Amino acid sequence: xxxxxxxxxxxxxxxxxxxxxxxxxxxxxxxxxxxxxxxxxxxxxxxxxxxxxxxxxxxxxxxxxxxxxxxxxxxxxxxxxxxxxxxxxxxxxxxxxxxxxxxxxxxxxxxxxxxxxxxxxxxxxxxxxxxxxxxxxxxxxxxxxxxxxxxxxxxxxxxxxxxxxxxxxxxxxxxxxxxxxxxxxxxxxxxxxxxxxxxxxxxxxxxxxxxxxxxxxxxxxxxxxxxxxxxxxxxxxxxxxxxxxxxxxxxxxxxxxxxxxxxxxxxxxxxxxxxxxxxxxxxxxxxxxxxxxxxxxxxxxxxxxxxxxxxxxxxxxxxxxxxxxxxxxxxxxxxxxxxxxxxxxxxxxxxxxxxxxxxxxxxxxxxxxxxxxxxxxxxxxxxxxxxxxxxxxxxxxxxxxxxxxxxxxxxxxxxxxxxxxxxxxx
Ligand code: HEM
Numbered sequence: 001x002x003x004x005x006x007x008x009x010x011x012x013x014x015x016x017x018x019x020x021x022x023x024x025x026x027x028x029x030x031x032x033x034x035x036x037x038x039x040x041x042x043x044x045x046x047x048x049x050x051x052x053x054x055x056x057x058x059x060x061x062x063x064x065x066x067x068x069x070x071x072x073x074x075x076x077x078x079x080x081x082x083x084x085x086x087x088x089x090x091x092x093x094x095x096x097x098x099x100x101x102x103x104x105x106x107x108x109x110x111x112x113x114x115x116x117x118x119x120x121x122x123x124x125x126x127x128x129x130x131x132x133x134x135x136x137x138x139x140x141x142x143x144x145x146x147x148x149x150x151x152x153x154x155x156x157x158x159x160x161x162x163x164x165x166x167x168x169x170x171x172x173x174x175x176x177x178x179x180x181x182x183x184x185x186x187x188x189x190x191x192x193x194x195x196x197x198x199x200x201x202x203x204x205x206x207x208x209x210x211x212x213x214x215x216x217x218x219x220x221x222x223x224x225x226x227x228x229x230x231x232x233x234x235x236x237x238x239x240x241x242x243x244x245x246x247x248x249x250x251x252x253x254x255x256x257x258x259x260x261x262x263x264x265x266x267x268x269x270x271x272x273x274x275x276x277x278x279x280x281x282x283x284x285x286x287x288x289x290x291x292x293x294x295x296x297x298x299x300x301x302x303x304x305x306x307x308x309x310x311x312x313x314x315x316x317x318x319x320x321x322x323x324x325x326x327x328x329x330x331x332x333x334x335x336x337x338x339x340x341x342x343x344x345x346x347x348x349x350x351x352x353x354x355x356x357x358x359x360x361x362x363x364x365x366x367x368x369x370x371x372x373x374x375x376x377x378x379x380x381x382x383x384x385x386x387x388x389x390x391x392x393x394x395x396x397x398x399x400x401x402x403x404x405x406x407x408x409x410x411x412x413x414x415x416x417x418x419x420x421x422x423x424x425x426x
Contacts, residue, residue: 006073009083010339012090016066017328019094021410023058024321027051028403035399036392039309039381043182044168050105055316056189057097057119061154063324064197065090068130068147070335075204076137076144081129089129093122100165109169116165120158127151142220146200149228153192156235160185184238190298191254192231194320195291199223199261201327202284206265209330210281212272215264223264226257251299258295279363283326286371290318293378297385310381317402318374325370325409333357333416340421349421358415362408370405373398 030051031038037047073080096118103111134148164185167173173181200220207214234250236242265288277285297311333354340351376398384391 006077006080008069008080008086010335012081012083012086013066013070014332014335016062016090017332020059020063021413023054023062024406025410027054027059028399028406030054031399032396032403035396039392039395042308046105046107050101053097053104054101058101060194060320060324062094063328065093065126071201072130072133072147075141076134077139078133079136081133085129089122089125092118093126096122112165113169116162120162123154123158127155141204142217143200143204145221146196146224149224150193150197150200153188153196153231157185157189157193160188180238180241184235187231187235187238190315196227198323205327206268206284209278210268210272211274212268215267219260219264223257223261226253226260230254230257279367280326280330282367283322283329287319287322287326290314290322290374294319306385310378310385313381314378318378322370322374329363329412332413336416336419340419344421349423351421352419357419358412363412366405366408366412369401369408373401373405376401
């Protein structure tokens, strides 16, 4: 999987993963501090907008940018990105996304539009760099096809997001109470960029992590076509204010794609050669389990708006973040292990195994804290959406669990980076 000649410099994927983790920690501090405001009514809510974009851009997309630069050339046997171009692109992206978050938090129009513009430009550069690696590909996999299509979704999300950002400032869209433009942005971002990418990459990684068979390419391609057609169709329908039945048809197509993916995933789990799931796969299975209630609540929010709050929580923290953390638990030690291998003093110097590079007990404790925090907060927010209690203050208690989980994760990374070759001279 890792051919140094096909890999970008280590600081690209690892630097972006660290930037992402910093975003996640900052986000949780913000959520604890501003929970009563963030979990209130979500439209035009500065703290909620800042928190959502600190998650989507500051954390998740940062990690994914590094992962795309790493995976694309390695998996497709193409030309790796040049370190300094990637560095420039990533620095512009990080500056833009943090400026945008700052602008949302302070309702500062110029920061929002300037930060948003920088995000869009840096992601155009990102897409150009990844497409360059893809054009030199010498083998195409299902995951590679998903990643190519995912690029169209991230660009669609942020370009339309920028239109909404200018609209916040100059108010040119006719009806401020219309939810369709916001729904279109959220659909592309959550469905197209996050869900579609995660499904696609899982076709590559799950067979390696769980020691199982890879589903046939035709099946993965069917999932991709259903998801992409359904999501772009529903997006166009929302934008053009077509009848609700057209949007619903798009969403049903997406649901069919997700159901087909569920069958592939079930087959991968059934055919695995090692009964016990490792930590990454445990995170992955948990993430997919959170996706089910998350998607139901988000669809339900078309009729009962408050359901969007637990839905968004379960989607972002339950599905996206749980999956990303699980993958990083495996990939970061793996990349650093290869770095150590390449820089050994002598060929006889032994390296620690991946499991020896960090405390397994602390990592397992991290998994339990994280998932308990997601589930408990989800339940509290659901009760709040049903009017059973005021969840905005209660969630401060449960989100602490998530913070502990991510601090344990950050500790794992520090441990990994202090691993060194074992000085055996045999
Ligand atoms: C992967 C990238 C992104 C994702 C997944 C995403 C997701 C979201 C979500 C879930 C919301 C709803 C939040 C709420 O109403 O509280 C939202 C709102 C919004 N986003 Fe993004 N976003 C992304 C990038 C961007 C970018 C780059 C910009 C600006 C350039 C932007 C501008 C906006 C604006 C202005 C709103 C509020 C729109 C309104 O209420 O009319 N987004 N976004």
